[in-house]
Amino acid sequence: MSDKTAITPTRAQDFPEWYQQVIKAADMAENSETRGCMVIKPWGYGIWELIQQQLDRKFKATGHQNAYFPLLIPLSYLEKEAEHAEGFATECAVVTHHRLELVKDPVTGKSKMIPTGELAEPYVIRPTSETIIGAAFSRWVQSYRDLPLLINQWANVMRWEMRPRLFLRTAEFLWQEGHTAHETQDEAITETRLMHGVYEEFLKNHLAIPVIPGEKTENERFPGAEMTLTVESMVQDRKAIQAGTSHYLGQNFSEAQDISFTGRDGSKQFVHTTSWGVSTRLIGTLIMAHADDDGLVLPPRVATQQIVIIPVTPKEDTRQAVLDACQALAETLRREKNYHGDPLRVHVDTRDLQGGVKKWDWVKKGVPIRIEIGPRDIETRKVCVQRRDKGSNEKEFMEKEEFLQQAVDILQEIHNSLLERATAFRDANIIPCASLETFHAHWAQDNPGWLITPWSGTPGQEDELSKQHKITIRCLPLDKQAEPAEPCILTGAPTPSRAIWGRSY
RNA sequence: CGGGGUGUGGCGCAGUCUGGUAGCGCGCUUCGUUCGGGACGAAGAGGCCGCAGGUUCGAAUCCUGUCACCCCGACCA
Numbered sequence: 391m392s393d394k395t396a397i398t399p400t401r402a403q404d405f406p407e408w409y410q411q412v413i414k415a416a417d418m419a420e421n422s423e424t425r426g427c428m429v430i431k432p433w434g435y436g437i438w439e440l441i442q443q444q445l446d447r448k449f450k451a452t453g454h455q456n457a458y459f460p461l462l463i464p465l466s467y468l469e470k471e472a473e474h475a476e477g478f479a480t481e482c483a484v485v486t487h488h489r490l491e492l493v494k495d496p497v498t499g500k501s502k503m504i505p506t507g508e509l510a511e512p513y514v515i516r517p518t519s520e521t522i523i524g525a526a527f528s529r530w531v532q533s534y535r536d537l538p539l540l541i542n543q544w545a546n547v548m549r550w551e552m553r554p555r556l557f558l559r560t561a562e563f564l565w566q567e568g569h570t571a572h573e574t575q576d577e578a579i580t581e582t583r584l585m586h587g588v589y590e591e592f593l594k595n596h597l598a599i600p601v602i603p604g605e606k607t608e609n610e611r612f613p614g615a616e617m618t619l620t621v622e623s624m625v626q627d628r629k630a631i632q633a634g635t636s637h638y639l640g641q642n643f644s645e646a647q648d649i650s651f652t653g654r655d656g657s658k659q660f661v662h663t664t665s666w667g668v669s670t671r672l673i674g675t676l677i678m679a680h681a682d683d684d685g686l687v688l689p690p691r692v693a694t695q696q697i698v699i700i701p702v703t704p705k706e707d708t709r710q711a712v713l714d715a716c717q718a719l720a721e722t723l724r725r726e727k728n729y730h731g732d733p734l735r736v737h738v739d740t741r742d743l744q745g746g747v748k749k750w751d752w753v754k755k756g757v758p759i760r761i762e763i764g765p766r767d768i769e770t771r772k773v774c775v776q777r778r779d780k781g782s783n784e785k786e787f788m789e790k791e792e793f794l795q796q797a798v799d800i801l802q803e804i805h806n807s808l809l810e811r812a813t814a815f816r817d818a819n820i821i822p823c824a825s826l827e828t829f830h831a832h833w834a835q836d837n838p839g840w841l842i843t844p845w846s847g848t849p850g851q852e853d854e855l856s857k858q859h860k861i862t863i864r865c866l867p868l869d870k871q872a873e874p875a876e877p878c879i880l881t882g883a884p885t886p887s888r889a890i891w892g893r894s895y
Numbered sequence: 896c897g898g899g900g901u902g903u904g905g906c907g908c909a910g911u912c913u914g915g916u917a918g919c920g921c922g923c924u925u926c927g928u929u930c931g932g933g934a935c936g937a938a939g940a941g942g943c944c945g946c947a948g949g950u951u952c953g954a955a956u957c958c959u960g961u962c963a964c965c966c967c968g969a970c971c972a
């Protein structure tokens with residue numbers, strides 16, 4: 391029993407397959423009939439809603455406002471910024487017609503819908519909205535007094551990816567994209583760093599995922615950006631996932647789209663823009679960072695349900711009393727307790743199923759706390775408490791009053807233990823490397839960890855090493871850019887700069 | 896876009912080579928036993944075998960075409 395895992399295969403046996411099975415077992419999402427697109431089911435979408443709510447508060451608190459822009463972007467807009475256009479050209483879905491005609495096949499008699507009404511100018515389904523928001527900005531900005539513009543959009547975007555994977559890389563995905571325009575470079579860079587910091591804090595304190603904040607090299611930058619900041623997370627197969635990015639776009643887009651204003655000195659100037667985003671990929675990252683061989687493990691702040699109460703009803707005559715006690719406890723928790731400002735999310739599982747089935751169902755769904763209440767517990771005024779961050783068969787009996795007192799603290803303990811575990815794993819797998827020989831040997835291993843090296847190579851040299859080992863520079867970690875000078879791993883030239891290398895999703 | 900593979904009840908598959916009119920496991924429904932636990936037994940529902948042609952007395956099975964999806968490369972939040 392105890393040696394049986396709820397998920398087959400295990401992480402060690404086949405990590406990619408394990409990932410798919412976790413999603414299925416937790417009933418989070420499934421592949422749809424539409425190529426590369428997923429159906430996000432309530433348990434998965436609930437996580438996204440919580441991510442949205444909590445991030446949105448942070449955006450508002452930093453002065454941003456939400457707005458909404460069209461899904462369809464005139465093709466000509468995308469052509470305006472050359473690098474940007476090239477970066478997204480190979481993955482755009484294009485709308486070319488605006489009506490359908492019902493045509494009957496004269497032989498079979500069957501009807502078919504044929505696209506007609508070709509558009510004069512095709513539209514691209516937004517892969518990102520820099521260009522269409524830039525067009526709006528150019529109308530909105532006249533004077534330095536109109537700046538800064540601090541806008542965020544919650545939206546879906548489409549990138550026709552060749553190899554889709556639930557949550558990590560789907561053709562359509564949900565995200566937020568912040569777009570801001572500023573009078574000066576300093577101000578725009580401050581904004582870029584501010585939102586980078588918001589992401590870092592969110593990942594750590596809400597998703598219990600430790601990240602390395604850093605800057606992307608020129609090779610890895612967003613198409614059209616001057617500077618790309620990233621938060622890189624390590625998941626359990628030691629691969630890297632870029633969990634969020636924040637870009638300083640300089641005046642590239644403002645010059646291309648004429649987002650200009652009359653400055654304080656009366657001269658025409660171009661704004662400095664930024665963009666920043668996180669997507670449903672966060673959910674994939676969360677799964678790969680925390681889930682185990684028994685399924686999903688949810689950090690409490692984004693758990694669709696935080697506490698699930700399972701009534702134990704062995705005898706018909708005590709059944710109603712047990713159900714009443716469960717509902718009463720749930721009500722009290724919802725009414726009297728809150729966690730980081732939100733009422734507790736508590737669910738009573740009254741389904742007519744065997745207890746064991748229910749228990750494992752919620753284990754696989756990753757609910758942080760499971761409570762069981764049966765007739766004996768009512769008599770002793772106790773509850774059986776089980777935590778998802780502990781063994782699946784560990785249980786602790788607590789006085790009901792004591793549990794009420796401690797529920798919120800237990801949630802926070804679970805958050806802390808997930809974060810600690812993930813941090814320890816990451817730190818153990820970021821390996822300093824000073825010799826090229828060691829560097830080359832490292833990538834022959836299965837699931838290699840990250841290497842951190844002194845680096846002052848050129849983009850060309852970086853590209854060569856990357857292709858050779860199927861790795862990339864994940865980032866130049868911000869806190870390691872002024873280390874004592876050491877010889878660059880490739881060129882030998884002394885450099886204060888450090889690079890982190892790894893395989894990525 | 897190159898290279899490989901698969902399309903059969905809700906899901907996973909067998910049957911295709913050697914044509915004869917559809918089967919297994921899981922799931923689902925009902926009844927019963929069990930149950931502080933992912934249990935068991937019995938009965939039952941559910942498929943024009945991706946689609947379109949063709950060969951044949953007869954096609955899931957052979958032939959032609961077509962569509963879709965999956966895996967391995969280049970691209971990526």
